[in-house]
Amino acid sequence: MILRSVKWLLISIAFIVFLLVATVVTVTVMAVQQTPLVASTAPTQLDGADSVNELLGQLQRAFSRREEGHQVTLTETQVESLVGVLQRALPDFKGVVNITPIGGTINVTYAITDMGYFVNASALVLPGDSLRIEQVQIGDLTIPGRFLLRFLERTVNSYTQSEIATIALSRVERVTMRSGELTLDVGRLDELLSELNVVASNMSVTEETELQRLAAYYLRYISGREIALSDKPVSLIEYLREGMARAREQSRTSEDALLHNKAVILALAVYVGHHRVGNLVGDIQPDPNKALKPRRGAVLHNRNDLARHFIISAALELLSEQGMSLAIGEFKELMDRGKGGSGYSFVDLAADMSGTEFARVATEPSTALRVQNAVARIQSELEIIPPIDGLPEGLSKQAFTEQYQRVDSEAYLKEVKEIKRRMGLLPLYQP
Incomplete structure:
Protein backbone atom coordinates (compact mmCIF):
# COMPACT_ATOMS: atom_id res chain seq x y z
CA MET A 1 0.00 0.00 0.00
CA ILE A 2 2.80 2.42 0.95
CA LEU A 3 4.74 1.59 -2.20
CA ARG A 4 1.65 2.19 -4.32
CA SER A 5 1.06 5.57 -2.62
CA VAL A 6 4.67 6.59 -3.21
CA LYS A 7 4.39 5.47 -6.82
CA TRP A 8 1.29 7.59 -7.43
CA LEU A 9 2.88 10.55 -5.64
CA LEU A 10 5.91 10.36 -7.92
CA ILE A 11 3.68 10.05 -10.99
CA SER A 12 1.65 13.09 -9.85
CA ILE A 13 4.82 15.15 -9.30
CA ALA A 14 6.18 14.13 -12.69
CA PHE A 15 2.87 15.07 -14.35
CA ILE A 16 2.83 18.49 -12.64
CA VAL A 17 6.44 19.13 -13.67
CA PHE A 18 5.55 18.11 -17.24
CA LEU A 19 2.61 20.53 -17.27
CA LEU A 20 4.78 23.35 -15.95
CA VAL A 21 7.49 22.71 -18.53
CA ALA A 22 4.89 22.42 -21.29
CA THR A 23 3.27 25.68 -20.17
CA VAL A 24 6.61 27.53 -20.10
CA VAL A 25 7.54 26.19 -23.54
CA THR A 26 4.12 27.10 -24.96
CA VAL A 27 4.22 30.60 -23.51
CA THR A 28 7.78 31.09 -24.79
CA VAL A 29 6.86 29.92 -28.28
CA MET A 30 3.83 32.22 -28.34
CA ALA A 31 5.81 35.19 -26.99
CA VAL A 32 8.78 34.90 -29.36
CA GLN A 33 8.41 35.90 -33.01
CA GLN A 34 10.62 35.93 -36.09
CA THR A 35 9.99 39.53 -37.16
CA PRO A 36 10.38 42.73 -35.11
CA LEU A 37 7.33 44.83 -34.32
CA VAL A 38 9.35 48.07 -34.05
CA ALA A 39 11.98 49.25 -36.49
CA SER A 40 12.50 52.81 -35.21
CA THR A 41 16.04 54.01 -34.66
CA ALA A 42 17.48 55.86 -31.69
CA PRO A 43 19.06 58.68 -33.75
CA THR A 44 15.65 59.68 -35.11
CA GLN A 45 14.05 59.59 -31.66
CA LEU A 46 16.88 61.53 -30.02
CA ASP A 47 16.29 64.48 -32.32
CA GLY A 48 13.72 65.80 -29.82
CA ALA A 49 15.86 65.35 -26.70
CA ASP A 50 15.82 69.09 -25.95
CA SER A 51 12.04 68.88 -25.41
CA VAL A 52 12.62 66.78 -22.27
CA ASN A 53 13.77 69.93 -20.44
CA GLU A 54 10.14 71.11 -20.37
CA LEU A 55 8.99 67.79 -18.90
CA LEU A 56 11.68 67.95 -16.21
CA GLY A 57 10.50 71.45 -15.34
CA GLN A 58 6.94 70.19 -14.86
CA LEU A 59 8.11 67.37 -12.60
CA GLN A 60 10.28 69.70 -10.56
CA ARG A 61 7.33 72.02 -9.94
CA ALA A 62 5.10 69.09 -8.98
CA PHE A 63 7.64 67.78 -6.47
CA SER A 64 8.42 71.18 -4.97
CA ARG A 65 4.71 72.05 -4.56
CA ARG A 66 3.73 68.63 -3.34
CA GLU A 67 0.58 69.70 -1.46
CA GLU A 68 -1.14 70.84 -4.64
CA GLY A 69 -2.59 69.04 -7.63
CA HIS A 70 -0.77 69.36 -10.95
CA GLN A 71 -1.08 68.66 -14.63
CA VAL A 72 1.84 66.87 -16.27
CA THR A 73 1.85 66.79 -20.06
CA LEU A 74 3.95 64.30 -22.00
CA THR A 75 4.42 64.48 -25.74
CA GLU A 76 5.29 61.70 -28.14
CA THR A 77 8.57 63.49 -28.80
CA GLN A 78 9.52 63.52 -25.11
CA VAL A 79 8.64 59.89 -24.50
CA GLU A 80 10.39 58.71 -27.66
CA SER A 81 13.49 60.71 -26.71
CA LEU A 82 13.65 58.83 -23.41
CA VAL A 83 13.13 55.57 -25.29
CA GLY A 84 15.87 56.65 -27.66
CA VAL A 85 18.48 57.07 -24.93
CA LEU A 86 17.56 53.64 -23.59
CA GLN A 87 17.95 52.18 -27.06
CA ARG A 88 21.29 53.97 -27.42
CA ALA A 89 22.50 52.12 -24.33
CA LEU A 90 20.72 48.83 -25.16
CA PRO A 91 20.86 48.42 -28.96
CA ASP A 92 18.70 45.26 -28.85
CA PHE A 93 15.78 47.28 -27.49
CA LYS A 94 13.46 49.38 -29.67
CA GLY A 95 10.27 51.22 -28.81
CA VAL A 96 7.76 53.61 -30.31
CA VAL A 97 4.81 55.57 -28.91
CA ASN A 98 1.69 56.86 -30.68
CA ILE A 99 -0.85 59.10 -28.92
CA THR A 100 -4.26 59.93 -30.41
CA PRO A 101 -7.40 61.50 -28.88
CA ILE A 102 -8.96 58.06 -28.39
CA GLY A 103 -5.96 56.16 -27.04
CA GLY A 104 -2.22 55.69 -26.89
CA THR A 105 -0.19 52.71 -28.00
CA ILE A 106 3.23 51.62 -26.79
CA ASN A 107 5.09 49.11 -28.95
CA VAL A 108 8.45 47.59 -27.99
CA THR A 109 10.74 45.00 -29.49
CA TYR A 110 13.65 43.20 -27.87
CA ALA A 111 15.97 41.25 -30.14
CA ILE A 112 17.31 37.95 -28.85
CA THR A 113 20.91 38.42 -29.85
CA ASP A 114 22.38 36.07 -32.47
CA MET A 115 19.21 33.96 -32.66
CA GLY A 116 17.13 35.94 -35.12
CA TYR A 117 14.09 35.99 -32.82
CA PHE A 118 12.25 38.90 -31.22
CA VAL A 119 10.06 39.49 -28.19
CA ASN A 120 7.37 41.94 -29.28
CA ALA A 121 5.01 43.66 -26.89
CA SER A 122 2.33 46.32 -27.23
CA ALA A 123 -0.04 48.03 -24.83
CA LEU A 124 -3.15 50.14 -25.38
CA VAL A 125 -3.70 52.97 -22.90
CA LEU A 126 -7.11 54.68 -22.81
CA PRO A 127 -8.15 58.10 -21.49
CA GLY A 128 -10.34 58.20 -18.40
CA ASP A 129 -10.56 58.97 -14.70
CA SER A 130 -7.60 56.72 -13.88
CA LEU A 131 -4.71 54.97 -15.59
CA ARG A 132 -6.40 52.43 -17.87
CA ILE A 133 -4.49 49.80 -19.81
CA GLU A 134 -7.00 48.06 -22.06
CA GLN A 135 -4.82 45.14 -23.10
CA VAL A 136 -1.23 44.00 -23.47
CA GLN A 137 -0.04 41.85 -26.34
CA ILE A 138 3.17 39.84 -25.94
CA GLY A 139 3.82 37.98 -29.16
CA ASP A 140 0.65 35.98 -29.75
CA LEU A 141 -0.41 36.21 -26.11
CA THR A 142 -3.11 38.68 -25.08
CA ILE A 143 -3.25 39.75 -21.44
CA PRO A 144 -6.06 41.91 -20.01
CA GLY A 145 -4.57 45.25 -19.03
CA ARG A 146 -6.53 45.42 -15.80
CA PHE A 147 -5.12 42.08 -14.69
CA LEU A 148 -1.54 43.05 -15.60
CA LEU A 149 -1.81 46.42 -13.83
CA ARG A 150 -3.11 44.73 -10.67
CA PHE A 151 -0.33 42.15 -10.87
CA LEU A 152 2.34 44.84 -11.25
CA GLU A 153 0.84 46.83 -8.40
CA ARG A 154 0.97 43.88 -6.02
CA THR A 155 4.42 42.84 -7.19
CA VAL A 156 5.93 46.30 -6.68
CA ASN A 157 4.25 46.66 -3.27
CA SER A 158 5.50 43.26 -2.19
CA TYR A 159 9.03 43.83 -3.46
CA THR A 160 9.34 47.25 -1.80
CA GLN A 161 7.41 46.21 1.33
CA SER A 162 5.25 49.29 0.93
CA GLU A 163 2.13 50.66 -0.71
CA ILE A 164 4.07 52.77 -3.19
CA ALA A 165 2.45 51.35 -6.34
CA THR A 166 -1.08 51.66 -4.94
CA ILE A 167 -0.49 55.26 -3.87
CA ALA A 168 1.14 56.16 -7.20
CA LEU A 169 -1.81 54.79 -9.18
CA SER A 170 -4.28 56.58 -6.93
CA ARG A 171 -2.55 59.92 -7.63
CA VAL A 172 -3.59 59.72 -11.29
CA GLU A 173 -7.00 61.42 -11.23
CA ARG A 174 -7.51 61.83 -14.95
CA VAL A 175 -5.86 60.91 -18.25
CA THR A 176 -6.68 62.98 -21.32
CA MET A 177 -5.21 62.65 -24.80
CA ARG A 178 -5.01 64.54 -27.99
CA SER A 179 -2.92 64.03 -31.08
CA GLY A 180 0.70 63.52 -30.00
CA GLU A 181 0.10 64.52 -26.38
CA LEU A 182 -1.01 62.93 -23.10
CA THR A 183 -1.95 64.92 -19.99
CA LEU A 184 -2.07 63.49 -16.48
CA ASP A 185 -4.07 65.23 -13.76
CA VAL A 186 -2.25 64.16 -10.61
CA GLY A 187 -3.31 64.76 -7.04
CA ARG A 188 -1.11 66.06 -4.23
CA LEU A 189 2.15 64.16 -4.03
CA ASP A 190 3.08 64.57 -0.36
CA GLU A 191 1.86 61.08 0.58
CA LEU A 192 3.65 59.52 -2.39
CA LEU A 193 6.93 61.24 -1.57
CA SER A 194 6.61 60.20 2.07
CA GLU A 195 6.06 56.62 0.98
CA LEU A 196 9.24 56.88 -1.11
CA ASN A 197 11.12 57.37 2.16
CA VAL A 198 9.57 54.17 3.43
CA VAL A 199 10.70 52.38 0.26
CA ALA A 200 14.21 53.78 0.62
CA SER A 201 14.32 52.53 4.19
CA ASN A 202 12.96 49.09 3.30
CA MET A 203 15.25 48.68 0.30
CA SER A 204 18.40 49.95 1.95
CA VAL A 205 21.21 47.48 2.47
CA THR A 206 21.93 47.27 6.17
CA GLU A 207 25.21 45.42 5.69
CA GLU A 208 27.98 47.67 4.45
CA THR A 209 29.66 46.32 1.33
Whole structure:
Protein backbone atom coordinates (compact mmCIF):
# COMPACT_ATOMS: atom_id res chain seq x y z
CA MET A 1 0.00 0.00 0.00
CA ILE A 2 2.80 2.42 0.95
CA LEU A 3 4.74 1.59 -2.20
CA ARG A 4 1.65 2.19 -4.32
CA SER A 5 1.06 5.57 -2.62
CA VAL A 6 4.67 6.59 -3.21
CA LYS A 7 4.39 5.47 -6.82
CA TRP A 8 1.29 7.59 -7.43
CA LEU A 9 2.88 10.55 -5.64
CA LEU A 10 5.91 10.36 -7.92
CA ILE A 11 3.68 10.05 -10.99
CA SER A 12 1.65 13.09 -9.85
CA ILE A 13 4.82 15.15 -9.30
CA ALA A 14 6.18 14.13 -12.69
CA PHE A 15 2.87 15.07 -14.35
CA ILE A 16 2.83 18.49 -12.64
CA VAL A 17 6.44 19.13 -13.67
CA PHE A 18 5.55 18.11 -17.24
CA LEU A 19 2.61 20.53 -17.27
CA LEU A 20 4.78 23.35 -15.95
CA VAL A 21 7.49 22.71 -18.53
CA ALA A 22 4.89 22.42 -21.29
CA THR A 23 3.27 25.68 -20.17
CA VAL A 24 6.61 27.53 -20.10
CA VAL A 25 7.54 26.19 -23.54
CA THR A 26 4.12 27.10 -24.96
CA VAL A 27 4.22 30.60 -23.51
CA THR A 28 7.78 31.09 -24.79
CA VAL A 29 6.86 29.92 -28.28
CA MET A 30 3.83 32.22 -28.34
CA ALA A 31 5.81 35.19 -26.99
CA VAL A 32 8.78 34.90 -29.36
CA GLN A 33 8.41 35.90 -33.01
CA GLN A 34 10.62 35.93 -36.09
CA THR A 35 9.99 39.53 -37.16
CA PRO A 36 10.38 42.73 -35.11
CA LEU A 37 7.33 44.83 -34.32
CA VAL A 38 9.35 48.07 -34.05
CA ALA A 39 11.98 49.25 -36.49
CA SER A 40 12.50 52.81 -35.21
CA THR A 41 16.04 54.01 -34.66
CA ALA A 42 17.48 55.86 -31.69
CA PRO A 43 19.06 58.68 -33.75
CA THR A 44 15.65 59.68 -35.11
CA GLN A 45 14.05 59.59 -31.66
CA LEU A 46 16.88 61.53 -30.02
CA ASP A 47 16.29 64.48 -32.32
CA GLY A 48 13.72 65.80 -29.82
CA ALA A 49 15.86 65.35 -26.70
CA ASP A 50 15.82 69.09 -25.95
CA SER A 51 12.04 68.88 -25.41
CA VAL A 52 12.62 66.78 -22.27
CA ASN A 53 13.77 69.93 -20.44
CA GLU A 54 10.14 71.11 -20.37
CA LEU A 55 8.99 67.79 -18.90
CA LEU A 56 11.68 67.95 -16.21
CA GLY A 57 10.50 71.45 -15.34
CA GLN A 58 6.94 70.19 -14.86
CA LEU A 59 8.11 67.37 -12.60
CA GLN A 60 10.28 69.70 -10.56
CA ARG A 61 7.33 72.02 -9.94
CA ALA A 62 5.10 69.09 -8.98
CA PHE A 63 7.64 67.78 -6.47
CA SER A 64 8.42 71.18 -4.97
CA ARG A 65 4.71 72.05 -4.56
CA ARG A 66 3.73 68.63 -3.34
CA GLU A 67 0.58 69.70 -1.46
CA GLU A 68 -1.14 70.84 -4.64
CA GLY A 69 -2.59 69.04 -7.63
CA HIS A 70 -0.77 69.36 -10.95
CA GLN A 71 -1.08 68.66 -14.63
CA VAL A 72 1.84 66.87 -16.27
CA THR A 73 1.85 66.79 -20.06
CA LEU A 74 3.95 64.30 -22.00
CA THR A 75 4.42 64.48 -25.74
CA GLU A 76 5.29 61.70 -28.14
CA THR A 77 8.57 63.49 -28.80
CA GLN A 78 9.52 63.52 -25.11
CA VAL A 79 8.64 59.89 -24.50
CA GLU A 80 10.39 58.71 -27.66
CA SER A 81 13.49 60.71 -26.71
CA LEU A 82 13.65 58.83 -23.41
CA VAL A 83 13.13 55.57 -25.29
CA GLY A 84 15.87 56.65 -27.66
CA VAL A 85 18.48 57.07 -24.93
CA LEU A 86 17.56 53.64 -23.59
CA GLN A 87 17.95 52.18 -27.06
CA ARG A 88 21.29 53.97 -27.42
CA ALA A 89 22.50 52.12 -24.33
CA LEU A 90 20.72 48.83 -25.16
CA PRO A 91 20.86 48.42 -28.96
CA ASP A 92 18.70 45.26 -28.85
CA PHE A 93 15.78 47.28 -27.49
CA LYS A 94 13.46 49.38 -29.67
CA GLY A 95 10.27 51.22 -28.81
CA VAL A 96 7.76 53.61 -30.31
CA VAL A 97 4.81 55.57 -28.91
CA ASN A 98 1.69 56.86 -30.68
CA ILE A 99 -0.85 59.10 -28.92
CA THR A 100 -4.26 59.93 -30.41
CA PRO A 101 -7.40 61.50 -28.88
CA ILE A 102 -8.96 58.06 -28.39
CA GLY A 103 -5.96 56.16 -27.04
CA GLY A 104 -2.22 55.69 -26.89
CA THR A 105 -0.19 52.71 -28.00
CA ILE A 106 3.23 51.62 -26.79
CA ASN A 107 5.09 49.11 -28.95
CA VAL A 108 8.45 47.59 -27.99
CA THR A 109 10.74 45.00 -29.49
CA TYR A 110 13.65 43.20 -27.87
CA ALA A 111 15.97 41.25 -30.14
CA ILE A 112 17.31 37.95 -28.85
CA THR A 113 20.91 38.42 -29.85
CA ASP A 114 22.38 36.07 -32.47
CA MET A 115 19.21 33.96 -32.66
CA GLY A 116 17.13 35.94 -35.12
CA TYR A 117 14.09 35.99 -32.82
CA PHE A 118 12.25 38.90 -31.22
CA VAL A 119 10.06 39.49 -28.19
CA ASN A 120 7.37 41.94 -29.28
CA ALA A 121 5.01 43.66 -26.89
CA SER A 122 2.33 46.32 -27.23
CA ALA A 123 -0.04 48.03 -24.83
CA LEU A 124 -3.15 50.14 -25.38
CA VAL A 125 -3.70 52.97 -22.90
CA LEU A 126 -7.11 54.68 -22.81
CA PRO A 127 -8.15 58.10 -21.49
CA GLY A 128 -10.34 58.20 -18.40
CA ASP A 129 -10.56 58.97 -14.70
CA SER A 130 -7.60 56.72 -13.88
CA LEU A 131 -4.71 54.97 -15.59
CA ARG A 132 -6.40 52.43 -17.87
CA ILE A 133 -4.49 49.80 -19.81
CA GLU A 134 -7.00 48.06 -22.06
CA GLN A 135 -4.82 45.14 -23.10
CA VAL A 136 -1.23 44.00 -23.47
CA GLN A 137 -0.04 41.85 -26.34
CA ILE A 138 3.17 39.84 -25.94
CA GLY A 139 3.82 37.98 -29.16
CA ASP A 140 0.65 35.98 -29.75
CA LEU A 141 -0.41 36.21 -26.11
CA THR A 142 -3.11 38.68 -25.08
CA ILE A 143 -3.25 39.75 -21.44
CA PRO A 144 -6.06 41.91 -20.01
CA GLY A 145 -4.57 45.25 -19.03
CA ARG A 146 -6.53 45.42 -15.80
CA PHE A 147 -5.12 42.08 -14.69
CA LEU A 148 -1.54 43.05 -15.60
CA LEU A 149 -1.81 46.42 -13.83
CA ARG A 150 -3.11 44.73 -10.67
CA PHE A 151 -0.33 42.15 -10.87
CA LEU A 152 2.34 44.84 -11.25
CA GLU A 153 0.84 46.83 -8.40
CA ARG A 154 0.97 43.88 -6.02
CA THR A 155 4.42 42.84 -7.19
CA VAL A 156 5.93 46.30 -6.68
CA ASN A 157 4.25 46.66 -3.27
CA SER A 158 5.50 43.26 -2.19
CA TYR A 159 9.03 43.83 -3.46
CA THR A 160 9.34 47.25 -1.80
CA GLN A 161 7.41 46.21 1.33
CA SER A 162 5.25 49.29 0.93
CA GLU A 163 2.13 50.66 -0.71
CA ILE A 164 4.07 52.77 -3.19
CA ALA A 165 2.45 51.35 -6.34
CA THR A 166 -1.08 51.66 -4.94
CA ILE A 167 -0.49 55.26 -3.87
CA ALA A 168 1.14 56.16 -7.20
CA LEU A 169 -1.81 54.79 -9.18
CA SER A 170 -4.28 56.58 -6.93
CA ARG A 171 -2.55 59.92 -7.63
CA VAL A 172 -3.59 59.72 -11.29
CA GLU A 173 -7.00 61.42 -11.23
CA ARG A 174 -7.51 61.83 -14.95
CA VAL A 175 -5.86 60.91 -18.25
CA THR A 176 -6.68 62.98 -21.32
CA MET A 177 -5.21 62.65 -24.80
CA ARG A 178 -5.01 64.54 -27.99
CA SER A 179 -2.92 64.03 -31.08
CA GLY A 180 0.70 63.52 -30.00
CA GLU A 181 0.10 64.52 -26.38
CA LEU A 182 -1.01 62.93 -23.10
CA THR A 183 -1.95 64.92 -19.99
CA LEU A 184 -2.07 63.49 -16.48
CA ASP A 185 -4.07 65.23 -13.76
CA VAL A 186 -2.25 64.16 -10.61
CA GLY A 187 -3.31 64.76 -7.04
CA ARG A 188 -1.11 66.06 -4.23
CA LEU A 189 2.15 64.16 -4.03
CA ASP A 190 3.08 64.57 -0.36
CA GLU A 191 1.86 61.08 0.58
CA LEU A 192 3.65 59.52 -2.39
CA LEU A 193 6.93 61.24 -1.57
CA SER A 194 6.61 60.20 2.07
CA GLU A 195 6.06 56.62 0.98
CA LEU A 196 9.24 56.88 -1.11
CA ASN A 197 11.12 57.37 2.16
CA VAL A 198 9.57 54.17 3.43
CA VAL A 199 10.70 52.38 0.26
CA ALA A 200 14.21 53.78 0.62
CA SER A 201 14.32 52.53 4.19
CA ASN A 202 12.96 49.09 3.30
CA MET A 203 15.25 48.68 0.30
CA SER A 204 18.40 49.95 1.95
CA VAL A 205 21.21 47.48 2.47
CA THR A 206 21.93 47.27 6.17
CA GLU A 207 25.21 45.42 5.69
CA GLU A 208 27.98 47.67 4.45
CA THR A 209 29.66 46.32 1.33
CA GLU A 210 33.44 46.31 0.92
CA LEU A 211 33.21 48.73 -2.01
CA GLN A 212 31.04 51.10 0.02
CA ARG A 213 33.45 50.92 2.96
CA LEU A 214 36.45 51.64 0.74
CA ALA A 215 34.67 54.48 -1.11
CA ALA A 216 33.89 56.09 2.27
CA TYR A 217 37.53 55.64 3.28
CA TYR A 218 38.90 57.30 0.12
CA LEU A 219 36.36 60.11 0.39
CA ARG A 220 37.66 60.93 3.87
CA TYR A 221 41.27 60.43 2.80
CA ILE A 222 41.12 62.71 -0.26
CA SER A 223 39.09 65.39 1.54
CA GLY A 224 41.84 65.53 4.16
CA ARG A 225 44.65 66.20 1.68
CA GLU A 226 46.16 69.65 1.27
CA ILE A 227 44.83 70.07 -2.29
CA ALA A 228 41.26 69.98 -0.96
CA LEU A 229 41.93 73.28 0.87
CA SER A 230 43.38 75.10 -2.13
CA ASP A 231 41.97 78.57 -2.88
CA LYS A 232 42.57 77.96 -6.57
CA PRO A 233 41.01 75.30 -8.81
CA VAL A 234 43.00 72.06 -8.77
CA SER A 235 43.40 69.76 -11.75
CA LEU A 236 41.52 66.48 -11.50
CA ILE A 237 44.81 64.64 -12.05
CA GLU A 238 45.98 65.93 -8.65
CA TYR A 239 43.03 64.24 -6.96
CA LEU A 240 43.48 61.10 -9.03
CA ARG A 241 47.18 61.00 -8.19
CA GLU A 242 46.47 61.25 -4.46
CA GLY A 243 43.80 58.55 -4.60
CA MET A 244 45.64 56.12 -6.87
CA ALA A 245 48.91 56.45 -4.96
CA ARG A 246 47.07 55.45 -1.80
CA ALA A 247 45.25 52.67 -3.65
CA ARG A 248 48.60 51.32 -4.87
CA GLU A 249 49.81 51.10 -1.27
CA GLN A 250 46.69 49.11 -0.35
CA SER A 251 46.71 46.68 -3.30
CA ARG A 252 48.60 43.40 -3.34
CA THR A 253 46.85 41.64 -6.21
CA SER A 254 45.06 42.68 -9.40
CA GLU A 255 41.76 41.90 -7.67
CA ASP A 256 42.70 44.28 -4.84
CA ALA A 257 43.68 46.93 -7.36
CA LEU A 258 40.40 46.58 -9.22
CA LEU A 259 38.35 47.08 -6.04
CA HIS A 260 40.44 49.98 -4.74
CA ASN A 261 40.38 51.71 -8.13
CA LYS A 262 36.60 51.49 -8.19
CA ALA A 263 36.45 52.99 -4.72
CA VAL A 264 38.73 55.90 -5.67
CA ILE A 265 36.65 56.71 -8.76
CA LEU A 266 33.37 56.60 -6.84
CA ALA A 267 34.78 58.69 -3.99
CA LEU A 268 36.02 61.35 -6.42
CA ALA A 269 32.70 61.35 -8.30
CA VAL A 270 31.00 62.17 -5.01
CA TYR A 271 33.66 64.66 -3.90
CA VAL A 272 34.47 66.71 -7.02
CA GLY A 273 31.66 65.52 -9.33
CA HIS A 274 28.35 65.80 -7.49
CA HIS A 275 27.50 64.68 -3.97
CA ARG A 276 24.26 63.06 -5.20
CA VAL A 277 26.31 60.37 -6.92
CA GLY A 278 26.69 59.07 -3.38
CA ASN A 279 23.02 58.05 -3.44
CA LEU A 280 23.99 55.40 -5.99
CA VAL A 281 26.94 54.19 -3.94
CA GLY A 282 25.48 54.11 -0.44
CA ASP A 283 25.99 55.99 2.79
CA ILE A 284 29.63 57.06 2.47
CA GLN A 285 29.50 60.62 3.84
CA PRO A 286 30.93 61.00 7.39
CA ASP A 287 28.14 63.49 8.11
CA PRO A 288 24.93 62.69 6.17
CA ASN A 289 23.71 66.26 6.69
CA LYS A 290 26.79 67.93 5.23
CA ALA A 291 28.42 66.53 2.10
CA LEU A 292 32.18 66.81 1.82
CA LYS A 293 33.43 68.95 -1.06
CA PRO A 294 36.65 70.80 -1.95
CA ARG A 295 37.07 74.51 -1.38
CA ARG A 296 37.35 74.99 -5.15
CA GLY A 297 36.18 72.64 -7.87
CA ALA A 298 38.45 70.33 -9.84
CA VAL A 299 39.24 71.20 -13.45
CA LEU A 300 40.37 69.60 -16.70
CA HIS A 301 41.66 71.87 -19.45
CA ASN A 302 40.99 74.66 -16.92
CA ARG A 303 37.26 73.86 -16.96
CA ASN A 304 35.25 72.56 -14.04
CA ASP A 305 32.50 71.17 -16.28
CA LEU A 306 34.97 68.87 -18.04
CA ALA A 307 36.29 67.46 -14.76
CA ARG A 308 32.73 66.75 -13.66
CA HIS A 309 31.84 65.16 -16.99
CA PHE A 310 34.94 62.96 -16.80
CA ILE A 311 34.61 61.66 -13.25
CA ILE A 312 30.81 61.29 -13.20
CA SER A 313 30.91 59.36 -16.50
CA ALA A 314 33.61 57.12 -14.99
CA ALA A 315 31.39 56.47 -11.96
CA LEU A 316 28.30 55.81 -14.10
CA GLU A 317 30.31 53.29 -16.12
CA LEU A 318 30.99 51.37 -12.91
CA LEU A 319 27.43 51.62 -11.64
CA SER A 320 25.45 51.02 -14.82
CA GLU A 321 25.20 48.69 -17.76
CA GLN A 322 28.07 49.00 -20.19
CA GLY A 323 27.39 51.83 -22.61
CA MET A 324 24.81 53.53 -20.39
CA SER A 325 27.20 56.26 -19.24
CA LEU A 326 28.01 57.34 -22.80
CA ALA A 327 24.31 57.25 -23.75
CA ILE A 328 23.46 59.48 -20.78
CA GLY A 329 26.26 61.90 -21.64
CA GLU A 330 25.18 62.09 -25.26
CA PHE A 331 21.54 62.61 -24.25
CA LYS A 332 22.51 65.41 -21.89
CA GLU A 333 24.32 67.18 -24.72
CA LEU A 334 21.30 66.78 -27.00
CA MET A 335 19.11 68.31 -24.28
CA ASP A 336 21.49 71.26 -24.04
CA ARG A 337 20.75 72.23 -27.65
CA GLY A 338 17.44 73.74 -26.54
CA LYS A 339 16.74 77.30 -25.51
CA GLY A 340 18.64 78.18 -22.34
CA GLY A 341 21.04 75.25 -22.65
CA SER A 342 24.77 75.49 -23.21
CA GLY A 343 24.49 73.86 -26.63
CA TYR A 344 25.74 70.54 -27.94
CA SER A 345 29.40 70.09 -27.08
CA PHE A 346 31.75 67.52 -28.57
CA VAL A 347 34.23 68.76 -25.97
CA ASP A 348 31.91 67.58 -23.18
CA LEU A 349 31.41 64.33 -25.08
CA ALA A 350 35.21 63.88 -25.23
CA ALA A 351 35.32 64.22 -21.43
CA ASP A 352 32.46 61.72 -21.08
CA MET A 353 34.16 59.20 -23.36
CA SER A 354 37.52 59.67 -21.64
CA GLY A 355 35.98 59.12 -18.21
CA THR A 356 34.24 55.98 -19.42
CA GLU A 357 37.47 54.63 -20.89
CA PHE A 358 39.41 55.51 -17.75
CA ALA A 359 36.93 53.54 -15.65
CA ARG A 360 37.24 50.58 -18.01
CA VAL A 361 41.03 50.31 -17.91
CA ALA A 362 41.16 51.07 -14.18
CA THR A 363 38.84 48.18 -13.38
CA GLU A 364 40.10 45.55 -15.83
CA PRO A 365 42.01 42.83 -13.93
CA SER A 366 44.78 42.89 -16.54
CA THR A 367 45.32 46.67 -16.38
CA ALA A 368 44.22 47.76 -12.87
CA LEU A 369 47.72 47.64 -11.38
CA ARG A 370 49.22 49.37 -14.43
CA VAL A 371 46.71 52.21 -14.09
CA GLN A 372 47.59 52.64 -10.42
CA ASN A 373 51.29 52.95 -11.26
CA ALA A 374 50.68 55.29 -14.19
CA VAL A 375 48.25 57.63 -12.42
CA ALA A 376 50.30 57.73 -9.21
CA ARG A 377 53.07 59.32 -11.32
CA ILE A 378 50.84 61.30 -13.70
CA GLN A 379 52.17 64.74 -14.71
CA SER A 380 49.79 65.98 -17.39
CA GLU A 381 46.05 66.04 -17.98
CA LEU A 382 46.79 64.92 -21.53
CA GLU A 383 47.54 61.48 -20.09
CA ILE A 384 43.84 60.92 -19.29
CA ILE A 385 41.96 63.27 -21.66
CA PRO A 386 42.99 64.20 -25.21
CA PRO A 387 43.41 67.76 -26.53
CA ILE A 388 40.08 69.48 -27.17
CA ASP A 389 41.17 72.07 -29.71
CA GLY A 390 39.04 72.07 -32.83
CA LEU A 391 36.15 70.07 -31.33
CA PRO A 392 32.83 71.89 -31.93
CA GLU A 393 30.75 73.01 -28.96
CA GLY A 394 27.94 75.41 -28.09
CA LEU A 395 25.81 74.20 -31.00
CA SER A 396 22.13 75.16 -30.90
CA LYS A 397 19.58 72.66 -32.14
CA GLN A 398 19.36 74.48 -35.47
CA ALA A 399 23.13 74.61 -35.89
CA PHE A 400 23.47 70.96 -34.85
CA THR A 401 20.78 69.86 -37.30
CA GLU A 402 22.23 71.89 -40.16
CA GLN A 403 25.71 70.49 -39.63
CA TYR A 404 25.10 66.95 -38.35
CA GLN A 405 21.39 66.09 -38.89
CA ARG A 406 21.30 63.15 -36.43
CA VAL A 407 23.62 61.13 -34.20
CA ASP A 408 24.05 58.43 -36.85
CA SER A 409 25.00 60.77 -39.70
CA GLU A 410 28.38 60.50 -41.37
CA ALA A 411 29.33 64.00 -40.17
CA TYR A 412 28.45 63.22 -36.54
CA LEU A 413 30.21 59.86 -36.53
CA LYS A 414 33.26 61.57 -38.03
CA GLU A 415 33.50 63.83 -34.96
CA VAL A 416 33.10 60.85 -32.61
CA LYS A 417 35.75 58.96 -34.58
CA GLU A 418 38.11 61.91 -34.19
CA ILE A 419 37.59 61.86 -30.41
CA LYS A 420 38.33 58.13 -30.36
CA ARG A 421 41.44 58.70 -32.50
CA ARG A 422 42.75 61.26 -30.06
CA MET A 423 41.99 59.00 -27.10
CA GLY A 424 43.74 56.11 -28.87
CA LEU A 425 46.99 58.09 -28.84
CA LEU A 426 47.04 58.16 -25.03
CA PRO A 427 49.28 55.36 -23.68
CA LEU A 428 46.94 54.73 -20.76
CA TYR A 429 44.13 53.70 -23.11
CA GLN A 430 46.21 51.60 -25.49
CA PRO A 431 46.03 47.78 -25.27
